[in-house]
Amino acid sequence: MTSQTTRPASRWERFRDSYLLYSFKRDLIAQVSLLAFILLVTAAVLAPWLAPMDPYDLAQIDILASELPPLWIDGSDPTYLMGTDAQGRDLLSTILYGARVSLIIGFGAVAMQATLGVCFGLLAGYMGGRVDAFLMRLADIQLSFSTLMVAIIVGALFKAIFGGATFSTYAVPLLVLIIGLAEWPQYARTVRASVLAEKGKEYVDAARVMGLSSRRIMFRHILPNTLSPIFVISTVQVANAIISEAALSFLGLGMPETQPSLGSLIKSGFDYLQSGSWWITLIPGLVLVILVLVINLLGDWLRDVLNPRLYKG
């Protein structure tokens, strides 16, 4: 036992004793949110194996089975648990695949935003002076365009120049790029503010005295100290990016009907809402709302944990 006391705590032991886990165990909302989030993500990731049919495979689609209601309503077909959409695709499968597309775009766009924003924010905060002024004005200009407007212009231009077919092929990377480029200033501003606070601390002086290069000081010493706000805005931004993608798809500038995301599913069902086929819009809409809600709830919880000075109400 005595020889055990000086042994450094392993990563697992640190995690087990951490405040993060402690507060998680006491927060029912966080637990339910995480559970729902994990379920949704696993279902989306495992879509090709879980889904009863492949909505991208035209051979499996039966146009005669279109607009079938979900199982619990009269006139349903037991093969289609949640009914079918206007083209006869199984709605459950389409939602699983659609959630996958939405999540890929959401996380991809946030990775892009974070990379750009963190680099620019670090540079602006650490270098100061002209670099700072230039990057922050750039961010201001970027923020004065709304995300949707930028996306609409870029998407429309791309469609006009390369045609709808090319657009369909590159829709996912293009949406990641558009949403990523439109929202980097959120990160840049947050990171810059934290860097300004950290830069004055003595450990930065100490790192300079050790003879470390500016790049090392920025990425290895200052960046880890600014991670908690980055985590917190990341959760909000993932939710935002998913919503942006859904909005773009709803406007017809996002994912094409052949590889639907949650947004384009909602849109495709919208035309049939009047004719009574509400499920084509409502069920994907519900999934979208739940997905965004649990991400935001997790973000809220994370913010409260990582920033103990900020108490709710």
Next chain:
Amino acid sequence: MSLLDVNHLDVRFALRGGDVQALRDVCFSLDRGERLGIVGESGAGKSVAAFSLLNLIAKPGYIAGGSIRFDDQELIGVSDRQLRKIRGHRMSMIFQDPMMTLNPVLTIGEQMVECLKAHRRITTRQARTISLKRLQQVQIPSPEARLDQYPHELSGGMRQRVIIAVALLLDPDIIIADEPTTALDVTIQAEIMALLLELCETHNVGLILITHDLGVVSQVTQRMLVMYAGRVIEQGPTREIINDPQHPYTQGLINALPQMATPGERLNQIPGSMPSLSKLPSGCAFHPRCGFVQRSDGTDRQACREEVPAFVTSGNCQAACHMVAEMIDSERIPAQEQE
């Protein structure tokens, strides 16, 4: 040729109301393995002097003139890349507050390994071995465990030991210690100072100790500088300055020590406070607080108000004071007359 030669160093801060001179005409030198103390009140320019040695003065400060020669290499005007090779490697620094100088999100080991790898081409394993050896040298209990601990898991005294270990990591020639014990408990202060002294002696490392604790200076250093308002006003062997201070300011500092006071009476303080660097008095910056502007016969020494005093040598010490200069002159003249 000394290891470090600082000549006529002039450091300014560009502020809105114009430049403020933080250091004026600062000259000193340090031999290999020598221990030098820099003392003075807060704001006298001690820390600025230390930072300027590594050319790390934060904006709006800048070095306006003078030279810093280290091992026959001029450090002023050298590129940042060149300076980085010296920082941490040949000259390292210990800061005042051990709570703040270690990065809170990196383990002790990570920080030490990083410092080693920035200067030497070695593997992480080798770097960890060296780090462990240094931690053992600073007498930290269970050093292996410390490598994987975060700074907040250590006490203040242990952190300062870690910082000393980091400063020693690359076998530097000079360690600059900027008030290394001010933030520590009194009982730990003595331990840390003794450790620093011992390590400097065994590794033959030069030490520049910045402090306002004359007791520490007298125990640790061989030579000392006294600074006032950005200027060196007295320098020489520590023992001689402590026993027989020449400059009225140094005399005042030593008289202000609690040991010098009569029990039951107030401590002897120097009247007034240090002038702002942007509004320095004419002549000797100390004259408004100095009790020796009037000669013993009641006449005023006009030079104190008008001329900046030059260094005069008295024994092994040098002091920048008109009164001392006059005393030396008056001693010399009767001696010549007798011949």
